[in-house]
Amino acid sequence: MPFRDLAGHRRLLELTARAAVRGSLPPSLIFAGPDGVGKRLAAISLAQLFNCLSPVAGDPDAAPDACGQCSVCRRIARGVHADVMVIEPGETGSIKVDQARAAIERSAYRPFEGRRRVVIVDDADAMEASAQNALLKTLEEPPAASTFVLVTARPDLLLPTVRSRCQRVRFAPLGPSDIAAVLMRDHGFSEESAHAAAALAEGSIGRALEGDTDAYVEARDAAVAMLETVARASNPAQRLAAARALGRDKIDRDELGRRLRLVSSMLRDLGALDAQADDRSLAHGDRKGELQRLAASFDGGRTVRAFSAVDEALAALERNGSPKIVADWLAFQV
Numbered sequence: 001m002p003f004r005d006l007a008g009h010r011r012l013l014e015l016t017a018r019a020a021v022r023g024s025l026p027p028s029l030i031f032a033g034p035d036g037v038g039k040r041l042a043a044i045s046l047a048q049l050f051n052c053l054s055p056v057a058g059d060p061d062a063a064p065d066a067c068g069q070c071s072v073c074r075r076i077a078r079g080v081h082a083d084v085m086v087i088e089p090g091e092t093g094s095i096k097v098d099q100a101r102a103a104i105e106r107s108a109y110r111p112f113e114g115r116r117r118v119v120i121v122d123d124a125d126a127m128e129a130s131a132q133n134a135l136l137k138t139l140e141e142p143p144a145a146s147t148f149v150l151v152t153a154r155p156d157l158l159l160p161t162v163r164s165r166c167q168r169v170r171f172a173p174l175g176p177s178d179i180a181a182v183l184m185r186d187h188g189f190s191e192e193s194a195h196a197a198a199a200l201a202e203g204s205i206g207r208a209l210e211g212d213t214d215a216y217v218e219a220r221d222a223a224v225a226m227l228e229t230v231a232r233a234s235n236p237a238q239r240l241a242a243a244r245a246l247g248r249d250k251i252d253r254d255e256l257g258r259r260l261r262l263v264s265s266m267l268r269d270l271g272a273l274d275a276q277a278d279d280r281s282l283a284h285g286d287r288k289g290e291l292q293r294l295a296a297s298f299d300g301g302r303t304v305r306a307f308s309a310v311d312e313a314l315a316a317l318e319r320n321g322s323p324k325i326v327a328d329w330l331a332f333q334v
């Protein structure tokens with residue numbers, strides 16, 4: 001898919017696309033960043049931009065991009081374009097020297113049909129040392145019409161000699177609202193499951209897809225109920241009711257930890273509302289109405305105190321604190 005369809009990383013992708021079109025993008029790159037944030041997809045988008053038959057020209061408002069529709073873009077997306085090669089670990093879990101040699105050999109020729117050959121090494125840190133050493137000379141001085149992209153979540157496992165020959169492009173974790181948008185668009189999630197899963201995904205679409213979405217939705221409902229109960233609590237009995245709303249009587253330590261992380265992520269949204277941040281920065285944009293009602297009870301100071309109380313509660317859970325005691329304690333602090 002073209003750059004414009006990727007989630008997040010707007011500025012990074014725009015700079016990369018502009019440099020690619022100007023011819024100033026270094027030919028040996030490391031796309032580094034957490035798993036599941038779209039690094040490999042971005043490498044494919046770059047290959048499309050280089051070779052697209054009718055690329056979108058860049059102007060001051062929009063970065064250049066591939067069309068995503070032409071036969072070249074479509075074949076690159078399907079992995080069947082002669083000039084775009086993806087190397088990845090085989091069954092042994094590692095990338096062998098033979099795979100590296102095959103890529104070097106192919107890249108020595110001019111592109112068969114496109115303008116630029118792109119070699120993508122996915123999970124590049126899985127390259128055996130011999131494979132990395134074989135690539136050194138090519139990374140140092142790639143053939144004129146070739147670009148090498150090493151994709152990795154663990155760049156520090158690459159040999160220093162490989163790292164020093166490549167320009168590093170750093171991908172940050174994705175924001176929850178970007179992840180939620182992808183879950184809805186590409187994976188059939190409802191709005192509510194997408195936001196619940198995204199808030200717990202720690203910046204990775206991969207992680208969001210692995211989780212138990214129904215449980216996440218229920219957990220988020222409990223987190224909202226807890227905050228709403230505690231917001232209007234004026235006596236100890238009502239505070240205990242807030243702990244029960246969080247589920248203190250029926251959940252184990254892991255589940256309480258998950259619910260606390262959701263409370264924390266909602267408090268972050270309340271802080272963002274207080275600072276009048278852009279709606280797109282909200283993790284729980286689908287529940288903005290409830291957040292706004294909560295914001296009336298949570299001014300900046302209360303939100304910050306609550307946030308650090310949740311942190312303490314999470315730390316207590318990690319030290320084997322009883323879920324009931326931790327939930328009750330929190331209900332009196334928030």
Ligand SMILES: [Zn+2]
Pocket residue numbers: 051052053054055066067068069070071072073074
């Ligand atoms: Zn195209």
